[in-house]
Amino acid sequence: MSLILVIGNKNYSSWSLRGWLALELAGVPYEEVLVSLYGPESRQRLLQHSPSGKVPVLKCEDGVIWDSLAIAEYLAERFPEAHLWPRGxxxxxxxxxxxxxxxxxxxxxxxxxxxxxxxxxxxxxxxxxxxxxxxxxxxxxxxxxxxxxxxxxxxxxxxxxxxxxxxxxxxxxxxxxxxxxxxxxxxxxxxxxxxxxxxxxxxxxxxxxxxx
The missing domain is CATH 1.20.1050.10 (Glutathione S-transferase Yfyf (Class Pi); Chain A, domain 2)
Structure with missing residues (x-):
């Protein structure tokens, strides 16, 4: 299963930006799914991806990760050669x-x-x-x-x-x-x-x- 990152509106969603930048730092292929946060069906659409109903969400073979810091830690552990955390x-x-x-x-x-x-x-x-x-x-x-x-x-x-x-x-x-x-x-x-x-x-x- 490839990595799939579910995010909200890029203009407004600060937490989505954090998860997205962490994936960019990892330098690995991934699919991006953008869900509008402000439409009448936004909550329902988000719950299809995220148990918390919030973004960002990372989908991978290990399951669903729905917190930006947890996503960053997962990527740092999975791709240690990318040095997502600083050296030392x-x-x-x-x-x-x-x-x-x-x-x-x-x-x-x-x-x-x-x-x-x-x-x-x-x-x-x-x-x-x-x-x-x-x-x-x-x-x-x-x-x-x-x-x-x-x-x-x-x-x-x-x-x-x-x-x-x-x-x-x-x-x-x-x-x-x-x-x-x-x-x-x-x-x-x-x-x-x-x-x-x-x-x-x-x-x-x-x-x-x-x-x-």
């Missing part, structure tokens, strides 16, 4: 820590700045809790870059699962025109220069469905 025990521990924080945190940022690749407009007012989330994200990025900048432009030098998890954040910060420290702004540029992200981004711009 300490680097992998830090990468897993920042991904876990992204996976479970930053609720204010998610709520007030949902991913919308077609957007190019700042919020009229940025709530204090969102500013706190952004400051924490910039601090995480700075820590990674200070330790691993000598190895390349991504968080851990080479592109990894950590970048897959923070790419939607970089997109939010660009879409909402957030003023950033120089190091964070440079990292956002790195994400936008990433060929895999660019392919997703261009596809998202071409979508016509509008949320709400």
């Amino acid at each position: 025990q300490a680097a992998r521990a830090l990468a897993r820590s920042v991904c876990a924080e992204m996976h479970s945190g930053f609720v204010a940022l998610r709520s007030h700045m949902p991913m919308d690749l077609r957007r190019d407009q700042a919020l009229a007012r940025v709530p204090a809790e969102v500013e706190a989330d952004i400051a924490r994200i910039c601090a995480l990025w700075q820590e990674c870059r200070e330790r691993f900048a000598q190895d390349g432009d991504f968080l851990f030098g080479h592109a990894s699962i950590a970048d897959a998890f923070f790419a939607p954040v970089a997109a939010r910060l660009r879409s909402y025109r957030v003023a950033l420290p120089a190091e964070a702004a440079a990292y956002v540029e790195t994400i936008y220069r990433w060929p895999a992200f660019q392919r997703w981004y261009q596809a998202g711009l071409q979508e016509t469905e509008v949320l709400g």
Whole structure:
């Protein structure tokens, strides 16, 4: 059985982007199935693929994997030669820590700045809790870059699962025109220069469905 990744709208679905980038990092063939998240039959269609009714979902000979972090871990274990996690025990521990924080945190940022690749407009007012989330994200990025900048432009030098998890954040910060420290702004540029992200981004711009 070939790998099948079920995703939602590329313009809006940040979690789908994370799973998709992890598959791109693995560098293996896969089939992509896109399910609109906002149609009258979306829930029913998603449940045909996912026990949680959410995306992304990876279908493989080992079964169905329906969480973005679980998908990333599965791919890292199945394709170790792709080095989806950074090289080195300490680097992998830090990468897993920042991904876990992204996976479970930053609720204010998610709520007030949902991913919308077609957007190019700042919020009229940025709530204090969102500013706190952004400051924490910039601090995480700075820590990674200070330790691993000598190895390349991504968080851990080479592109990894950590970048897959923070790419939607970089997109939010660009879409909402957030003023950033120089190091964070440079990292956002790195994400936008990433060929895999660019392919997703261009596809998202071409979508016509509008949320709400």
